[in-house]
Structure formats: C-alpha cells, structure tokens
Amino acid sequence: MVWIKGCKDAVIGLFESTDVSSLVFELVIGGYGNKKTTLREKFVGVNMAESFDPDFMINPNQYTPFWIKWTSDTVYLRPGNMDSDGPVLQWTRHDTVSVRYMAFRTGYECPVKVMWNLTCSKVDITD
Numbered sequence: 001m002v003w004i005k006g007c008k009d010a011v012i013g014l015f016e017s018t019d020v021s022s023l024v025f026e027l028v029i030g031g032y033g034n035k036k037t038t039l040r041e042k043f044v045g046v047n048m049a050e051s052f053d054p055d056f057m058i059n060p061n062q063y064t065p066f067w068i069k070w071t072s073d074t075v076y077l078r079p080g081n082m083d084s085d086g087p088v089l090q091w092t093r094h095d096t097v098s099v100r101y102m103a104f105r106t107g108y109e110c111p112v113k114v115m116w117n118l119t120c121s122k123v124d125i126t127d
Helices: none
Strands: 003-005 010-015 023-030 036-040 047-051 064-070 073-078 090-092 101-106 114-115
Touching: 003 010, 023 064, 023 073, 036 090, 047 073, 047 090, 047 101
Parallel strands: none
Antiparallel strands: 003 064, 003 114, 010 023, 010 101, 023 036, 036 047, 064 073, 073 090
16 A cells, blocks of 8 residues: 655656666556556556546645555556455556565656555565
C-alpha cells in the first residue's frame, strides 16, 4: 500500500537492481496534470496501460491510498486498499523479471508526499 498526497505526477519505479537502467515497471499516478495514470515499461516510455478514471488520480489536500502488486511479468495498481472492489489497472510484460528494488520520485513543479505500508512475500530476494 502507498498513500499519496499531491497535485500531480507521483512516479513509482520497480527495478531489478540498483542500476537506474534496470527499471522494469514505471507507475505514473496522477500524471499529465493529474488527468491520467499510466503503467510503462521504462522511464518516460510508452504508456502500456492507462486510466482516466478519477479514482486513479491524487489529491493535493488528502492522502489517497493505492494498492500495488507485481509478479514476474505483471504489475497491478488499484485505488483504495487490497480488499476494495475498485477498478484495477494492469499490464503484462512479454518477458519475466525479478523486481528487487523500488523508488519514488515526483514529476514537475509540485510537491508530492508519500507514505508506504509494505508487505513483502516470503521469497528471499538477497543475492
């Protein structure tokens, strides 16, 4: 779970390693002036899935919860918590990957705050 507060452009990257070029999923929540949320394969890449649903946008006045899950080839994003029945934005890659790192950045001109509640699988991800 992640709670996000801001006016636009909350970006979460999922990586195979600490090398920036190992980005395998990019989630842009409230992008494009808080008009669209997208899933990408690489940094500022082609939008592989997108939603204009207001539930997928962020709010500058309150924290909005999002549930994020991934497998070796698919990423899922849902507004609300994991038990909600809301819409799900998802995208499946053509190959498999091993996500070991995540990062957060803001987009442009607007402060974005984030709070994390991470639940990890029992899979050992150390080298």
